[in-house]
Amino acid sequence: AQSVTQPDIHITVSEGASLELRCNYSYGATPYLFWYVQSPGQGLQLLLKYFSGDTLVQGIKGFEAEFKRSQSSFNLRKPSVHWSDAAEYFCAVGAGITGGGNKLTFGTGTQLKVEL
């Protein structure tokens, strides 16, 4: 069974500082990996995704993530955080088209607070 671990429940950074949110996954085959962001009172918006190829993927809002198969990780990074990045971030793993429809298994989320 697939699973996702986000070890940091809360993270606080200063505006302008760099950010890294951790994500570890468990999946028996090549995973489809995603990062979603949830702003207060909103649904989830896709930041970026990895299926194959280049292990460093670029997303919206200046975010990037790196897939490291040897570490089963897919950490999200941003070089300079803006106050508007304060939100909850979810990492997810999916089976893609090969199984279970498009079920995504989500981590428990990391709440990001940005100090001005």
Add this chain to the structure above:
Amino acid sequence: EAQVTQNPRYLITVTGKKLTVTCSQNMNHEYMSWYRQDPGLGLRQIYYSMNVEVTDKGDVPEGYKVSRKEKRNFPLILESPSPNQTSLYFCASSLMGTLNTGELFFGEGSRLTVL
């Protein structure tokens, strides 16, 4: 505008009073799914559907029903709600098959409180 629309956005009800949360998407997606979000637990899948008249249980289906009579609609039914179903519910949809990118498109959520 491509979107997933849920109604109601907010609902307070009492134990045992049947309710339905509607979900509609305008992207002609085959796949639709319901998740519930609870603090510290992330999002957990309730039910999903890979096409009209095809539905299946997710990880936490107890106490819920769904139907898929039309491609665009996927209502979530709570026949006899209980307080442990107090949660934030999300409907999501995506393409299937060769056009599938695995990305789920989410509605804005429905916050349900059962007293």
